Amino acid sequence: MNEGDDEPLLLTPGPLTTSRTVRNAMLRDWGSRDPAFIDMTARVRGRIADLAHAAETHVCVPIQGSGTFAVEATIGTVVPRDGKILVLINGEYGRRIAHIAEIIGRAHVVLETDEDVPPTAEAVAAALAEDPSITHVVLVHCETTSGILNPLEEIAEVVARAKRFLIVDAMSSFAILPIDARRVRFAALAASSNKGIEGTPGLGFAIVANDVIGSCAGNAPSLSLDLADQHRGFEANGQWRFTPPTHVVAALDRALDELAEEGGIEARFARYRANCDILVEGMRAMGFRTFLSDNLQAPTIVTFHMPRDPKWDFGRFYGLMRERGFIIYPGKLTRKDSFRIGCMGRLSATDMRRALDAVRSSLSAMGLAHQVSPHRE
Numbered sequence: 142m143n144e145g146d147d148e149p150l151l152l153t154p155g156p157l158t159t160s161r162t163v164r165n166a167m168l169r170d171w172g173s174r175d176p177a178f179i180d181m182t183a184r185v186r187g188r189i190a191d192l193a194h195a196a197e198t199h200v201c202v203p204i205q206g207s208g209t210f211a212v213e214a215t216i217g218t219v220v221p222r223d224g225k226i227l228v229l230i231n232g233e234y235g236r237r238i239a240h241i242a243e244i245i246g247r248a249h250v251v252l253e254t255d256e257d258v259p260p261t262a263e264a265v266a267a268a269l270a271e272d273p274s275i276t277h278v279v280l281v282h283c284e285t286t287s288g289i290l291n292p293l294e295e296i297a298e299v300v301a302r303a304k305r306f307l308i309v310d311a312m313s314s315f316a317i318l319p320i321d322a323r324r325v326r327f328a329a330l331a332a333s334s335n336k337g338i339e340g341t342p343g344l345g346f347a348i349v350a351n352d353v354i355g356s357c358a359g360n361a362p363s364l365s366l367d368l369a370d371q372h373r374g375f376e377a378n379g380q381w382r383f384t385p386p387t388h389v390v391a392a393l394d395r396a397l398d399e400l401a402e403e404g405g406i407e408a409r410f411a412r413y414r415a416n417c418d419i420l421v422e423g424m425r426a427m428g429f430r431t432f433l434s435d436n437l438q439a440p441t442i443v444t445f446h447m448p449r450d451p452k453w454d455f456g457r458f459y460g461l462m463r464e465r466g467f468i469i470y471p472g473k474l475t476r477k478d479s480f481r482i483g484c485m486g487r488l489s490a491t492d493m494r495r496a497l498d499a500v501r502s503s504l505s506a507m508g509l510a511h512q513v514s515p516h517r518e
């Protein structure tokens with residue numbers, strides 16, 4: 142979709158392909174204390190909260206850094222020092238959350254399922270009933286390790302019913318799947334500039350409930366990753382406490398324009414859904430098998446089993462795809478040998494069809510005659 146570019150398209154979990162106009166928005170320097178930049182920050186914060194229909198109930202607190210910075214800042218700020226977290230794990234990013242809890246010294250227990258099995262609301266309800274000392278549940282909405290979609294609404298309901306707080310890692314779902322704070326109760330949600338919103342990387346943000354942000358001063362074990370303090374700074378004078386990634390904020394502002402121009406989250410979801418369907422259908426026609434069944438697959442990134450054919454060599458395949466203008470991604474699954482092809486970012490149906498042509502010709506160059514043999518389990 143990068144009209145006129147000869148740069149490769151990123152078919153990865155992130156960073157993602159962005160539009161030329163979003164990248165062009167970075168070609169200006171901004172004074173971080175200048176009213177124009179202060180206005181831009183306020184505008185971006187408001188628009189992000191609006192995407193979750195959360196303007197009345199929550200605040201958007203941006204934080205410098207990648208998505209992990211936002212997740213770590215959210216957990217460290219929102220969970221009190223004597224709190225206890227239930228981490229729902231079915232992939233790498235869930236495991237990272239447990240690791241964060243360990244490093245910042247928050248008591249935690251995990252509920253782990255296989256990488257192709259979502260946690261159920263019943264299992265979460267049972268874990269909460271069994272351990273009254275759990276104060277917070279953390280869920281990865283779309284686990285980008287595999288591309289699996291976890292049941293946010295059902296889990297939010299049981300967490301609210303049990304009067305605990307829910308924190309959502311919505312990195313790979315925000316601005317792609319609808320998340321409506323009027324219906325789904327969450328204390329905080331973390332995401333970043335460079336996934337569904339299609340900004341450039343370098344900025345994370347949390348959407349935190351007003352009553353939560355108002356009561357979590359002093360929780361954070363870090364100065365720079367303290368969302369309560371960051372929020373206080375914005376409320377005081379509209380400014381960032383420390384040097385903001387000004388160019389990234391400008392690109393994000395532009396990316397939010399383009400999201401609205403496209404028709405909002407519904408239209409973005411439809412484009413990614415179509416991309417995903419084209420990819421899965423085309424790859425299956427060549428003999429590849431998906432790791433997830435279709436009902437669990439989020440339209441973000443698709444995990445494929447490595448083929449069993451002795452001529453298959455992922456390193457070579459990666460290089461051939463790269464020569465043809467597409468950057469794909471090795472697998473991250475713990476138990477299955479796999480690779481991933483993303484379908485989010487500034488990618489069109491035409492890009493996905495061209496990517497399939499590149500897969501076909503790469504297979505041919507490897508002597509695989511356009512059809513791989515059955516996958517390796």
Ligand SMILES: Cc1ncc(COP(=O)(O)O)c(C=O)c1O
Pocket residue numbers: 154155207208209210212234281283284285286310311312313333
């Ligand atoms: C679900 C999820 N959580 C967290 C992260 C971490 O984000 P980052 O790599 O930007 O730190 C990612 C990145 O892909 C992700 O997909």
